[in-house]
Amino acid sequence: MLTGMATSSPTRQAHANAELSAPAYVVLGMVQLGANSGYEIKQAVEQSIRFFWTISQAQIYPSLELLEQRRLVRGRDASRGRRQRRTYAITRAGERALTEWLGRADPMPFELRDIGLVKLFFADALAPEEALKLLAAVRQRSQERAATLRQIAPEAREAEHEGSAFPLLTLEMGVAFHDAMVEVCERFERRFAQAQ
Amino acid sequence: MLTGMATSSPTRQAHANAELSAPAYVVLGMVQLGANSGYEIKQAVEQSIRFFWTISQAQIYPSLELLEQRRLVRGRDASRGRRQRRTYAITRAGERALTEWLGRADPMPFELRDIGLVKLFFADALAPEEALKLLAAVRQRSQERAATLRQIAPEAREAEHEGSAFPLLTLEMGVAFHDAMVEVCERFERRFAQAQ
DNA sequence: TTCTCCATGTAAGTAGTTACATGATTGG
C-alpha cells in the first residue's frame, strides 16, 4: 500500500527538479484545457472540478510562476493598457509532464472530510425527532448537490461530442454518489419512522 | 487569559466561551461513546469514521485538555505504576454541548479532495489504453474500499441491536457511494471498449 | 457615478501533519 518512496528525504519543491505538487498539476491541466490566465484557471476550477478539488487564488499565481520556471508553461504579458495580465500556454514539456503524471500509478487517497457524516455517526445521542431532522438535512444537501450537477450536465455532454469525454464521467460520478447517499438516507428515514 | 483585546476579531479559541472546533467535537463524541484515553480515541476514529474523518494523535491531546478546561469532560489520572495514562468521561455539560452541536443547523460542507477524480477529469489528454488503465485503477480503489467496509458491517449490525443504529448508517453510506462509483467506472469502461 | 467584473499580488494566520522523543507493560 504505502510506497517506500525514494532514497532521500526530498522536501517538496526543494530544488529545480523536485516533484510538482498536486495543485501545480491541476493548474497545469487547466492551462492545457485552455484556461489562459490565473483568473481563468480559478474560474475553470470552480466550474468544473470544485466538487472534488478546490484551489484558492493565492495558490494559483505562485504555481504558475513555478510552472513557468520549469518551462512547463510559457507565459507572456497580455496587459491591456495599464491593466496587468499574463497569459499562459502549455509547452511540449508541460504536456509530457502532465500525461506522465496522469499515467503514473501512485497512490490516490480518497480524502473525504464530512461533518455531516460525522454528525450522523454520533446521532444516537439525539432524541429521535432531532436525529430525523439531521438525516433529512444530510439528504437534502445531497439532493441539492445532485440537482446542481445535473444542471451542468448538458454542457458536459456537448463537450463529450467534441472529444472531451472525461469531464462528463466525473460529473456523472458526482451525481451517482449523491444519489446513492440520498437513497441510504431515505431508507433509514423510513426505518426510523416505522420504529416510532 | 489570552489577550486578544476586546476590539479585535475573535480568533478561534481566543477566550473561554469561544466555539469549539469540529475536531474537538469529534473527540467529545468519541468520549461519549466510551473511548477513555487519547490513545483509545485515536483507535476509535481509525476503526469507525476514518472514511470520512481523520484526526492525528497530535490533535487529540490538546483537544482533551481544552475539553477538560471547559468541564465538558472530566479527566482523571489512571497511570498504572510508572506508565502515564489519563482517562476521561463526558460530563452533563459535555453531553449538552454535544447534542446542541449535533442538532445545530449550520452548514455542513461536503469536502472531497480526490486526486483520482482530478486525474480522470484530465484523462482526455491520455492515449486510450492509458485512460482505460486509470479508469480501472479508480474502479479498483472503490471496489477495495467497499469490500473493506463490508467486512466491518457485521460489527456495526451488532451495535445496531444494542441501540447504536447510526454507525451502521454511515457505514452503509460508504458502501453505497463506492458501489456507485464502481458502477459509473464500469459503464464508461464498456463505452470506451466499444469505441475502440 | 457606481457597480460588477477582470486581474494580480501578498502578508498573516489557521489547521493540520510528520516525526521524533520517552518510556512502561504484555505476551510469546
Added chain:
DNA sequence: CCAATCATGTAACTACTTACATGGAGAA
C-alpha cells in the same frame, strides 16, 4: 529478552486559506 502494543508529549513543518491591497475596463 524481544517485539508489539500501550500511552503521551511536542517541535518543526507543510499546506492552505482569508483578507486585504491595488487598480483598470465596461456597462447601467
